[in-house]
Amino acid sequence: xxxxxxxxxxHSPYLHRVIxxxxxxxxxxxxxxxxxxNKSPLLLQSNPVHKKIxxxxxxxxxxxxxxxxxxxxxxxxxxNPLLPSDPYEKAVARFxxxxxxxxxxxxxxxxxxxxxxxxxxxxxxxxxxEIIEEHAPGLGQKKFFGxxxxxxxxxxxxxxxxxxxxxxxxxxxxxxxAGKFPRLEAWMKNFKEDPVIKENLPEFKDTLAVMKRHxxxxxxxx
Amino acid sequence: MAxxxxxxxxxxxxxSRRIExxxxxxxxxxxxxxxxxxNKSPLLLKYNPVHKKVxxxxxxxxxxxxxxxxxxxxxxxxxxNPxxxADPYERAIARFWAxxxxxxxxxxxxxxCWAEEKEKEKAMEEASECLKxxEGELKDKKFFGxxxxxxxxxxxxxIAFWLRVLQxxxxxxxxxxxxxPALFKWSEELVGCPIIKENLPPRDRLIxxxxxxxxxxx
Numbered sequence: 039x040x041x042x043x044x045x046x047x048x049h050s051p052y053l054h055r056v057i058x059x060x061x062x063x064x065x066x067x068x069x070x071x072x073x074x075x076n077k078s079p080l081l082l083q084s085n086p087v088h089k090k091i092x093x094x095x096x097x098x099x100x101x102x103x104x105x106x107x108x109x110x111x112x113x114x115x116x117x118n119p120l121l122p123s124d125p126y127e128k129a130v131a132r133f134x135x136x137x138x139x140x141x142x143x144x145x146x147x148x149x150x151x152x153x154x155x156x157x158x159x160x161x162x163x164x165x166x167x168e169i170i171e172e173h174a175p176g177l178g179q180k181k182f183f184g185x186x187x188x189x190x191x192x193x194x195x196x197x198x199x200x201x202x203x204x205x206x207x208x209x210x211x212x213x214x215x216a217g218k219f220p221r222l223e224a225w226m227k228n229f230k231e232d233p234v235i236k237e238n239l240p241e242f243k244d245t246l247a248v249m250k251r252h253x254x255x256x257x258x259x260x
Numbered sequence: 261m262a263x264x265x266x267x268x269x270x271x272x273x274x275x276s277r278r279i280e281x282x283x284x285x286x287x288x289x290x291x292x293x294x295x296x297x298x299n300k301s302p303l304l305l306k307y308n309p310v311h312k313k314v315x316x317x318x319x320x321x322x323x324x325x326x327x328x329x330x331x332x333x334x335x336x337x338x339x340x341n342p343x344x345x346a347d348p349y350e351r352a353i354a355r356f357w358a359x360x361x362x363x364x365x366x367x368x369x370x371x372x373c374w375a376e377e378k379e380k381e382k383a384m385e386e387a388s389e390c391l392k393x394x395e396g397e398l399k400d401k402k403f404f405g406x407x408x409x410x411x412x413x414x415x416x417x418x419i420a421f422w423l424r425v426l427q428x429x430x431x432x433x434x435x436x437x438x439x440x441p442a443l444f445k446w447s448e449e450l451v452g453c454p455i456i457k458e459n460l461p462p463r464d465r466l467i468x469x470x471x472x473x474x475x476x477x478x
Binding site: 087099102103107109110114125128129130132137169173 | 310322324328329332336348349355356359393
């Protein structure tokens with residue numbers, strides 16, 4: 039079927055969505071670490087439009103954008119499905135994947151900004167959590183958004199299980215207050231304890247160091 | 261049981277029209293419900309509580325929101341006249357361009373037209389960069405979908421129709437045959453297609469809408 043290469047940076051939440059999908063489906067791949075301050079010819083060639091990671095290269099064919107990569111992986115390797123088979127349930131899942139992907143950016147903004155801008159990002163992140171807690175189907179009834187098994191919505195929200203905590207510690211800004219989101223908290227616990235996820239998360243203190251440096255560099259350049 | 265398809269939309273919305281075009285291309289009958297976005301109906305708020313936006317597709321009583329999600333659903337449910345590529349890799353590429361359009365181009369072009377004097381140059385530059393990228397992807401193809409209209413064409417139709425009307429009203433020359441020959445030609449071809457042309461908003465009504473907005477912004 040062709041070999042699978044994955045371009046990324048070790049502490050990227052977007053990269054991890056793809057790693058988790060590949061691991062859950064038992065797909066072997068070669069990870070090629072990227073230096074975003076000194077982009078490789080391979081990266082520039084594989085993602086000329088955005089020049090970002092992650093990029094999946096399958097049999098020489100590059101695909102960019104983590105959610106699009108997840109959809110491709112799902113279609114090419116149907117074992118351990120990440121999406122429901124029923125077209126309506128699939129559409130509902132895709133809705134929440136899009137929601138999590140887009141609104142999750144606010145959490146990045148909390149890390150990348152300060153003052154008023156940061157406060158705005160914090161409020162947007164909080165709103166995202168509130169909407170998920172209130173509206174996401176299946177939350178609280180099943181172990182994961184995907185049901186008994188991890189699915190694409192869970193992977194897209196994976197940022198909450200590690201990177202949100204890192205962001206809170208680096209910035210000193212609390213996004214998710216304990217006790218306010220019982221269903222989400224239960225989901226986070228289930229997600230972090232899943233063996234595949236657990237084995238494929240970076241060390242908290244390492245991500246912390248990287249994100250701290252990242253924030254310092256960004257704020258200094260403003 | 262007869263299949264029931266309803267679409268909550270707004271006559272001038274490119275997102276809403278995407279869905280109408282897709283349904284028409286596949287010969288799917290549906291009931292259209294026009295929404296007043298200044299006064300949203302209880303049904304719309306019930307079916308899209310998260311975003312409260314159009315379009316929303318209702319199929320046998322079950323609602324789906326977000327136009328790209330709806331387009332994916334339509335493709336899977338009604339198999340006539342596929343608008344998505346069959347090959348998974350080609351499909352991934354189509355999804356990439358649809359996302360690029362939605363995340364960057366549409367908004368950049370819209371903002372460039374409405375930008376105030378001091379931000380105009382930067383906004384126009386950003387929008388031109390997007391169009392340049394699209395021009396590069398189109399190359400010598402008739403449509404983004406190849407010889408036939410495909411998903412990316414339907415998603416990018418804002419450029420082919422709405423932008424051309426808007427830029428005339430505000431006096432911006434973003435998409436011209438000199439600057440973007442392939443894209444300009446594509447816009448003429450796309451808007452000239454039989455089913456597409458019948459499912460675009462009336463040009464003069466759109467002009468009135470844009471002019472009113474221009475007046476109120478002065």
